[in-house]
Amino acid sequence: MSLVTDEYELNANEYWNDFYKIHENGFFKDRHWLFTEFPELAPDQDQSQPIYKDTSTTNAGLGSCENGPCSLETRPQEHHQLDFMKDSNYIIHRLGTDAKAILNLADLKLNDGDFPGSSATYRILEVGCGAGNTVFPILQTNNDPGLFVYCCDFSSTAVDLVQTNAEYDSSRCFAFVHDLCKDQSPYPMPEESLDVIILIFVLSAILPEKMQCVINRLTRLLKPGGMILLRDYGRYDLAQLRFKKGRCLSDNFYVRGDGTRVYFFTQDELEALFTTAGLEKVQNLVDRRLQVNRGKQVTMHRVWIQCKYRKPFPAGREENGPVH
Numbered sequence: 001m002s003l004v005t006d007e008y009e010l011n012a013n014e015y016w017n018d019f020y021k022i023h024e025n026g027f028f029k030d031r032h033w034l035f036t037e038f039p040e041l042a043p044d045q046d047q048s049q050p051i052y053k054d055t056s057t058t059n060a061g062l063g064s065c066e067n068g069p070c071s072l073e074t075r076p077q078e079h080h081q082l083d084f085m086k087d088s089n090y091i092i093h094r095l096g097t098d099a100k101a102i103l104n105l106a107d108l109k110l111n112d113g114d115f116p117g118s119s120a121t122y123r124i125l126e127v128g129c130g131a132g133n134t135v136f137p138i139l140q141t142n143n144d145p146g147l148f149v150y151c152c153d154f155s156s157t158a159v160d161l162v163q164t165n166a167e168y169d170s171s172r173c174f175a176f177v178h179d180l181c182k183d184q185s186p187y188p189m190p191e192e193s194l195d196v197i198i199l200i201f202v203l204s205a206i207l208p209e210k211m212q213c214v215i216n217r218l219t220r221l222l223k224p225g226g227m228i229l230l231r232d233y234g235r236y237d238l239a240q241l242r243f244k245k246g247r248c249l250s251d252n253f254y255v256r257g258d259g260t261r262v263y264f265f266t267q268d269e270l271e272a273l274f275t276t277a278g279l280e281k282v283q284n285l286v287d288r289r290l291q292v293n294r295g296k297q298v299t300m301h302r303v304w305i306q307c308k309y310r311k312p313f314p315a316g317r318e319e320n321g322p323v324h
């Protein structure tokens with residue numbers, strides 16, 4: 001790594017802290033489309049009735065994901081803006097977060113062998129949860145009393161935003177600071193305890209040479225039959241094509257103006273990452289969209305990749321029914 005690349009890697013969480021200090025929860029859009037793409041997040045809900053529909057943008061040339069992230073505001077100078085537009089669905093009640101320390105695992109009074117969510121029957125972990133734009137829709141939509149949702153991010157500012165959200169319910173959710181790239185950084189749940197792990201535009205923020213270790217370690221947390229769900233940037237997405245010279249750190253890996261980084265994947269690369277970790281493909285698709293912002297008369301070619309990979313049952317152990 002060069003000195004410049006090193007600086008972005010060593011201080012990666014600080015760049016994301018700065019990002020969340022500026023944007024708080026108002027940047028990434030709440031993703032109610034999640035449940036049409038990933039019904040595993042709310043298995044018992046009626047997926048035929050999307051809860052959320054944004055009508056501000058027209059999608060043409062859709063792939064198989066018509067209810068994907070569909071609204072967009074174009075501000076070419078800042079590529080984050082290409083991802084998701086501000087949303088006011090969630091009103092955050094800030095509770096003086098500067099004064100409130102982040103709740104850590106050590107602060108919880110747990111009996112021996114217990115862990116947050118130990119009595120749950122369906123456990124979901126969101127990694128790189130940001131301000132909670134995926135976690136809160138899950139908690140709102142999935143009413144299974146046995147559900148427990150964990151979420152983590154290496155930005156303490158982001159985790160603080162989640163923990164101080166009025167919707168945060170510590171009996172159903174546990175948010176914690178965690179750096180996916182730090183092998184020694186503990187998870188609050190044992191191995192083979194999770195039904196679903198979700199990564200939404202997160203793996204792309206990680207140094208490419210560290211991605212395999214991240215996926216290997218996450219795989220160990222999955223129950224046999226459990227799944228990793230991913231949605232992320234695809235190769236030659238508009239955001240990639242718009243990067244100016246000098247922003248490229250290595251092949252297909254770029255740094256934005258605010259110091260946060262992004263990789264653009266091919267399907268084969270993701271297939272290799274997941275299968276090397278021992279997972280089996282359930283889905284690996286490219287979602288290409290022509291997004292039209294009628295107001296601004298701009299068309300945008302977006303490329304996203306969506307994957308679902310399952311942890312196989314050990315040989316001789318039959319799959320029988322749901323994973324919980």
Ligand SMILES: C[S@@+](CC[C@H](N)C(=O)[O-])C[C@H]1O[C@@H](n2cnc3c(N)ncnc32)[C@H](O)[C@@H]1O
Nearest residue numbers: 016028128129130153154155179180181200205
């Ligand atoms: C593009 S944002 C997506 C946020 C969130 N998943 C969402 O959908 O709104 C990427 C997130 O990954 C987090 N992140 C990046 N590298 C990480 C790492 N090594 N460990 C944990 N979180 C990380 C960032 O802090 C940021 O919140």
